Every structure is written in C-alpha cells, then in structure tokens.
Amino acid sequence: MTAHIIDGKAFAANVRERVKGHVTRMVEEHGLRPGLAVVLVGEDPASQVYVRNKGKQTAECGMASFEHKLPADTDEATLLALVNQLNEDATVHGILVQLPLPKHLNSDLVINTIAPEKDVDGFHVVNVGRLGAGLKSMVPCTPLGSLMMLKDYHGDLSGKNAVIIGRSNIVGKPMAQLLLGANATPTIAHSRTANLEDVVRAADIVVAAVGRPEMVTGDWIKPGATVIDVGINRVPAPEKGEGKHKIVGDVHFESAVKVAGAITPVPGGVGPMTIACLLANTVTAASRAAGLPEPSDLTV
Ligand code: NDP
Numbered sequence: 039m040t041a042h043i044i045d046g047k048a049f050a051a052n053v054r055e056r057v058k059g060h061v062t063r064m065v066e067e068h069g070l071r072p073g074l075a076v077v078l079v080g081e082d083p084a085s086q087v088y089v090r091n092k093g094k095q096t097a098e099c100g101m102a103s104f105e106h107k108l109p110a111d112t113d114e115a116t117l118l119a120l121v122n123q124l125n126e127d128a129t130v131h132g133i134l135v136q137l138p139l140p141k142h143l144n145s146d147l148v149i150n151t152i153a154p155e156k157d158v159d160g161f162h163v164v165n166v167g168r169l170g171a172g173l174k175s176m177v178p179c180t181p182l183g184s185l186m187m188l189k190d191y192h193g194d195l196s197g198k199n200a201v202i203i204g205r206s207n208i209v210g211k212p213m214a215q216l217l218l219g220a221n222a223t224p225t226i227a228h229s230r231t232a233n234l235e236d237v238v239r240a241a242d243i244v245v246a247a248v249g250r251p252e253m254v255t256g257d258w259i260k261p262g263a264t265v266i267d268v269g270i271n272r273v274p275a276p277e278k279g280e281g282k283h284k285i286v287g288d289v290h291f292e293s294a295v296k297v298a299g300a301i302t303p304v305p306g307g308v309g310p311m312t313i314a315c316l317l318a319n320t321v322t323a324a325s326r327a328a329g330l331p332e333p334s335d336l337t338v
Contacts, residue, residue, distance in 0.1 A: 183311025
C-alpha cells in the first residue's frame, strides 16, 4: 500500500486563486484593496526569504503589500510606534511581525500591541482566547492550512482520534483547538509524553510539529491514518554533494508513506499552505473591517 500524497503546493495555488478572486471583487465592487504590512527587524537570512515570498505573493494576489525593514538594533519604542502607526492606517488590514525578533525585544509585548482584528498571524492573546472559546478570531496560518487540507481530504472529521505531537503556541495548541472545533478528538503529545509511539499508533490523524528531523517513523503510524507533517528541518545531504543540505519533515516519509492512508510531503505539503493562509486571513480581516460578508471558502 502507498499513501495518497496530499499536494500542499497545488492546494496552496488553489487558495491563492480564491484569494485573488475575492480581492478582484472587493476592488471592483467596493473600491477596497486588502493590504498586508510585514515588519522585519534585523537580517536573519531565513526571515528575509520568508518576508520576500510573502511580499511577492501578496502583490500577485492583487493586494497592497507594505514592507517595513528595521535594523537589528531597533529599540522597543520605535518598533511599538511603527505597530501603532500600522494599527491606525486604514489601508492596512493585516499586520505581521516576522518572528523571531532580536533578543532585546519583547515578542509578546510587540505581538499584543497589534490590533487583534489586524493580527493575521493569530498570535495576539485576544485571538488565542477567542479561538479557545470557539468565537470568531484570526486563526494561526499553519494550523489553518493543515485543517483545510484535512477537511478537504476527509470531509467530516467527526469521531476521528487525532494526535498532535508538539504543544507550541503557534502550531500544536491552535491545531488542537481547530480539530476540537471540527469534532475530532485531539490529544496533544510533547517531550514528556509517556509511550509516545503507542499514543501516536492510536491516531486516525497524526499532526507532527516537533522540530526533530524524521522522528516519526512508519512503525508509529496506524495503517490507513492521515499524516500531516508540519516539520521543516534543514539537514546535511552529502548525497547531493559536499556541504549541501536538504529540507526534511518531522516524519520519516519513506517508511510512513507505506503505512499511512494519506500524507503531506516535505517540502510541498504544509509549508506552501502557510503563506496562502496568511493571504486568506488578510482578505478575511479586510472583509470584517469593511462590514462585508466573510469569504467562507478561505476559512475552516
Ligand atoms: P517548538 O520548538 O516551539 O515546539 C516543539 C514541540 O515539540 C514542543 O512542544 C516539544 O515539547 C515537542 N517535542 C520536542 N521534542 C520532542 C520529543 N522527542 N518527543 C515529543 N515531543 C517533542 O516548535 P514549533 O511548533 O514552532 O515548530 C515545530 C516544527 O514545525 C518545526 O520543525 C518548525 O520548523 C515547523 N514549522 C513549520 C511551519 C510551516 O509553515 N510549515 C510553521 C511553523 C513551524 P515540550 O513542549 O515538552 O518541549
């Protein structure tokens, strides 16, 4: 048996097309162009790549893209002043502060200064609380993209046992909330979980968000289960040449694909969905700000 491969790249392209359609209509019918502001502090190479991709895809969907690049030694007051200025700016519907911030800056304070309705990353405590309470919120992009793929593949998730490995605020915990909201039965596992392999083996749905290359192997997976691999790990790839690297997930794909019913690859699974969902959240935020109906095909 070989698992169905859930093609996140194609799914993300489809989400971006939907986003583009909504943006076109909002501009034509309401003179409203959704805008996303991305703030980057410092010169972390990975963050620079993410920010460039976000800006490019934002513009390709017809949205306004605002990039604010600040030097690594920017002080807190300057950064907070910029966030407040973006909060007040009516052409900005979504604000994203690229993490991680340099160590001298208080990430929690910065994130919680973003107006909750513009917090398209869904990290503000108000959005965390609203998601937990089952209220309308901004949903973090990686779990949102993961749930979209799960719902697309399964339809109804009622009655499914789901195990999420990882309890971070940006992936594990919101993923559990979303699965609960979708009537699955989520378990959150972490580094202190006893008999992790057995816990995972009981799951119909496995979401791996650990940050450990290829930790979850095929013998942990219940035959036929659906595996969502959130991990992005850069590891040496001597087979590609000296000093070369490759990206692998938290799941050992070659063994898991033989047991699972469906699986997301890395790269080309959850990763592309994350930026697509950021664009989707910006359209949702702009619709809410203008009192327009929310695009139901851009959320879960
Ligand atoms: P964190 O480091 O914040 O959290 C990792 C979690 O995994 C923690 O809860 C930790 O447990 C748990 N963990 C670590 N080791 C083990 C172990 N041996 N057994 C069981 N659990 C363990 O990571 P993130 O949630 O930020 O990211 C997870 C992965 O997802 C990373 O590879 C990251 O690169 C990737 N990622 C991908 C995104 C995408 O767009 N596709 C977006 C965000 C992240 P404990 O709490 O006990 O320490």
